[in-house]
Amino acid sequence: METQTQTIEKETKETTGHMTGAEAVIHCLLAEGVDLIYGYPGGAIMPVYDELYKFQDKLQHILTRHEQGATHAAQGYARTSGKVGVAIATSGPGATNFVTGIADAQIDSTPMVCITGQVGSHLLGSDAFQETDIIGISTPITKWNHQVTKAEDIPSVLAKAFYIARSGRPGPVLIDITKDAQFGELDFKYAKCKGVRSYKPVPETDPKTLQQAASLINKAKKPMIVFGQGVILGEAEEELKNFIEKTRIPSAWTILGLSALPTAHPLNVGMVGMHGNYGPNKLTNECDLLLAIGMRFDDRVTGNLETYAKQAKVIHFEIDPAEVNKNVKADVAVMGDVKNTLAEILSKVESNNHDAWLQQFKDFDVIEYDKVIKEELYPSKEGLSMGEVLRGINEETKGDAVIVSDVGQHQMIACRYAEFIKSKSNVTSGGLGTMGFALPAAIGAKMGAPEREVVAIIGDGGYQMTIQELGTIFQTRVPVKIVVLNNDFLGMVRQWQQLFFDKRYASTEMVNPDFVMIAKGYHIEAKKVTKREELQTAIKEMIASKEPYFLEVCVEKENNVFPMIPTGASVSDIRLE
Amino acid sequence: MERECYTISVYTENNIGLLNRISAIFLKRHINLDSMTASVSEIKDVFRFTIVVKITEEQVKKLVGQIEKQIEVIKAFYHKDDETIYQETALFKVASKLLFEERQIQNVIKESNSNIVTVTPEFFVLEKTGRRKEVEELYDKLEPYGLMQFVRSGRIAVTKEKMHISKIIESFGVDTV
Numbered sequence: 001m002e003t004q005t006q007t008i009e010k011e012t013k014e015t016t017g018h019m020t021g022a023e024a025v026i027h028c029l030l031a032e033g034v035d036l037i038y039g040y041p042g043g044a045i046m047p048v049y050d051e052l053y054k055f056q057d058k059l060q061h062i063l064t065r066h067e068q069g070a071t072h073a074a075q076g077y078a079r080t081s082g083k084v085g086v087a088i089a090t091s092g093p094g095a096t097n098f099v100t101g102i103a104d105a106q107i108d109s110t111p112m113v114c115i116t117g118q119v120g121s122h123l124l125g126s127d128a129f130q131e132t133d134i135i136g137i138s139t140p141i142t143k144w145n146h147q148v149t150k151a152e153d154i155p156s157v158l159a160k161a162f163y164i165a166r167s168g169r170p171g172p173v174l175i176d177i178t179k180d181a182q183f184g185e186l187d188f189k190y191a192k193c194k195g196v197r198s199y200k201p202v203p204e205t206d207p208k209t210l211q212q213a214a215s216l217i218n219k220a221k222k223p224m225i226v227f228g229q230g231v232i233l234g235e236a237e238e239e240l241k242n243f244i245e246k247t248r249i250p251s252a253w254t255i256l257g258l259s260a261l262p263t264a265h266p267l268n269v270g271m272v273g274m275h276g277n278y279g280p281n282k283l284t285n286e287c288d289l290l291l292a293i294g295m296r297f298d299d300r301v302t303g304n305l306e307t308y309a310k311q312a313k314v315i316h317f318e319i320d321p322a323e324v325n326k327n328v329k330a331d332v333a334v335m336g337d338v339k340n341t342l343a344e345i346l347s348k349v350e351s352n353n354h355d356a357w358l359q360q361f362k363d364f365d366v367i368e369y370d371k372v373i374k375e376e377l378y379p380s381k382e383g384l385s386m387g388e389v390l391r392g393i394n395e396e397t398k399g400d401a402v403i404v405s406d407v408g409q410h411q412m413i414a415c416r417y418a419e420f421i422k423s424k425s426n427v428t429s430g431g432l433g434t435m436g437f438a439l440p441a442a443i444g445a446k447m448g449a450p451e452r453e454v455v456a457i458i459g460d461g462g463y464q465m466t467i468q469e470l471g472t473i474f475q476t477r478v479p480v481k482i483v484v485l486n487n488d489f490l491g492m493v494r495q496w497q498q499l500f501f502d503k504r505y506a507s508t509e510m511v512n513p514d515f516v517m518i519a520k521g522y523h524i525e526a527k528k529v530t531k532r533e534e535l536q537t538a539i540k541e542m543i544a545s546k547e548p549y550f551l552e553v554c555v556e557k558e559n560n561v562f563p564m565i566p567t568g569a570s571v572s573d574i575r576l577e
Numbered sequence: 578m579e580r581e582c583y584t585i586s587v588y589t590e591n592n593i594g595l596l597n598r599i600s601a602i603f604l605k606r607h608i609n610l611d612s613m614t615a616s617v618s619e620i621k622d623v624f625r626f627t628i629v630v631k632i633t634e635e636q637v638k639k640l641v642g643q644i645e646k647q648i649e650v651i652k653a654f655y656h657k658d659d660e661t662i663y664q665e666t667a668l669f670k671v672a673s674k675l676l677f678e679e680r681q682i683q684n685v686i687k688e689s690n691s692n693i694v695t696v697t698p699e700f701f702v703l704e705k706t707g708r709r710k711e712v713e714e715l716y717d718k719l720e721p722y723g724l725m726q727f728v729r730s731g732r733i734a735v736t737k738e739k740m741h742i743s744k745i746i747e748s749f750g751v752d753t754v
Contacts, residue, residue, distance in 0.1 A: 135594055136594075136597060139594060139597050139598050139601055140598075140601040140605060143648065144648045144649075145594065146594070147594075164648055195749065195750065196648060196649075196749075197590070197651070197746060197749050198589070198590050198648065198649050198650060198651040198746075198749065199749070200749060320646065321642055321645070321646070322642035322643050322645070322646045324642075325638070325639075326639060326642070
């Protein structure tokens with residue numbers, strides 16, 4: 001009896017009671033299963049930080065060195081764990097520093113709850129110290145946002161925030177809490193949000209569309225799949241695999257879909273888009289059926305829409321009704337969660353094989369290998385290539401690592417050449433293309449999947465945009481491996497300048513500091529590689545290390561990433577040189 | 578595709594930030610609003626935006642998709658002019674002395690189907706409700722005499738087809754707002 005009473009008391013204690021709004025924030029987070037948040041304190045959020053101090057045994061707070069770092073870390077955490085990432089900051093500059101991370105999470109559909117402090121409600125609109133209209137600012141880049149001015153609203157608003165962030169097509173939610181709401185008192189009671197009256201996270205699947213899709217699939221002679229992050233967000237990797245193995249349809253991916261299907265899978269035909277593989281881009285304009293699965297036809301994927309897959313019927317598996325017919329007209333739109341729709345369509349499609357068609361992809365692979373890949377992975381020139389670094393990492397990690405990449409040439413090389421055997425292993429800023437993403441995102445990625453090796457691949461430009469997060473690594477000792485591929489250039493912009501601006505290298509050459517010394521300043525083990533014969537040993541040492549590790553690899557300065565679809569060109573006009 | 582006049586009707590929860598969220602969707606795409614009107618609707622606690630734009634049907638479809646995607650939007654529709662009953666209201670403030678100095682003005686008022694809202698020794702206010710063209714006609718007739726003030730509202734519209742908003746709300750299957 002006594003034990004039972006104690007249990008009940010404990011449960012009650014955890015979920016109800018008279019308390020301040022600030023304490024309620026902590027209890028809401030705990031009730032949502034949050035045990036780790038990223039943030040930076042400041043005036044308007046101090047009551048919540050005071051409670052964080054009291055609850056530090058239950059809720060770990062990671063102090064990043066900049067609020068932007070907190071958002072990217074929360075994103076990295078969400079991407080590897082599949083859970084909602086949480087970031088917290090003060091009002092004014094704290095809140096505005098969140099903006100890039102929020103926009104990144106919005107366009108890449110990352111579930112994230114951002115909490116910002118706000119000046120007292122009596123000061124709202126008075127241009128008070130560190131007052132900024134973060135609700136107005138964040139409106140176009142959040143899935144939902146809300147300002148709380150009363151303590152008693154905190155539980156229901158936060159419950160709704162988590163529900164909205166994670167349900168349907170996920171996204172970032174920002175909750176702005178005035179200081180008086182944090183100090184105010186309430187009788188706390190938490191009920192998880194089970195639905196919002198005006199919001200349907202997952203549209204219903206019309207069985208007719210499944211039938212129509214199956215019929216098109218069964219009839220198709222040259223079908224091709226392009227899958228995106230929807231497969232990962234919907235945890236539909238197994239369903240995708242079953243579907244393609246039954247239908248034997250060649251399957252390509254967008255950079256955010258990468259790792260949903262193992263690299264070595266025989267039906268994995270590579271990446272589509274601007275720097276994607278030769279075969280899938282060329283054959284997009286030859287297939288008779290294009291199956292888009294959890295992807296949104298970004299312009300970097302489609303190139304010129306006027307000449308994109310015009311010969312093909314298009315089936316779009318999609319959770320977000322606003323994405324259907326947005327860029328590419330779908331002949332059949334299969335709405336719903338891909339985990340369900342792919343499972344349901346499995347019994348309706350016939351076992352098939354498309355060996356001759358698949359061979360066409362392989363033929364293009366041979367051409368691409370000869371013209372591009374061979375030189376990238378096994379350079380004949382003296383200078384190191386980015387590709388051989390990735391090859392070296394593959395050799396040591398056997399495709400088991402999480403690869404976090406920043407934005408630019410190294411990102412394209414990482415996505416093209418990194419090998420994966422598990423899902424949720426590719427963390428990169430896709431839609432927004434946020435330089436500075438990778439270092440903080442790697443911190444979050446490692447904390448979201450502590451059992452996994454996490455290797456950040458970063459260019460010398462992006463690295464310096466959030467380099468201060470080395471401080472976070474130093475303080476937390478989170479064992480991330482940082483590889484900076486240093487070409488002393490903003491390489492992707494330089495490549496465009498070379499190809500499209502007559503080699504006028506305007507402001508792309510970087511005079512870089514001693515990166516090894518900087519890492520060592522943060523007591524992070526660091527090494528610099530300039531010669532090929534040192535490379536593999538250094539990678540081996542880095543991967544073997546149980547501590548954070550920094551590796552700078554000085555690569556050839558003026559290498560270009562190919563293949564490439566020039567902006568505005570058709571996918572089938574992809575260039576190999 | 579040709580640009581046409583579309584009336585977008587948006588049923589929403591009563592949320593302070595929603596106006597901003599909806600107008601941002603137009604702003605981002607550089608689409609000018611002809612008018613936007615917000616009011617209560619036939620359902621308790623449900624608000625209604627009436628937005629008028631001149632764009633192509635493809636554009637309006639995508640816009641409605643983006644609007645519906647917003648969490649607190651219950652449902653958005655778009656209609657062509659012949660599918661709705663729509664009106665605008667205009668107020669004309671005119672100097673009272675003109676009623677005596679310019680006798681024709683009395684005929685203009687009589688023929689216009691407008692209402693005199695108020696009369697003071699200094700001015701009177703005419704209210705005209707109707708289609709844009711009717712309001713413009715009256716404007717053209719009164720303008721030569723001199724208008725002290727003129728203002729016209731955005732369009733409000735009801736549709737000929739039924740709006741099953743209550744059913745749609747039920748279909749979300751959730752009581753909580």
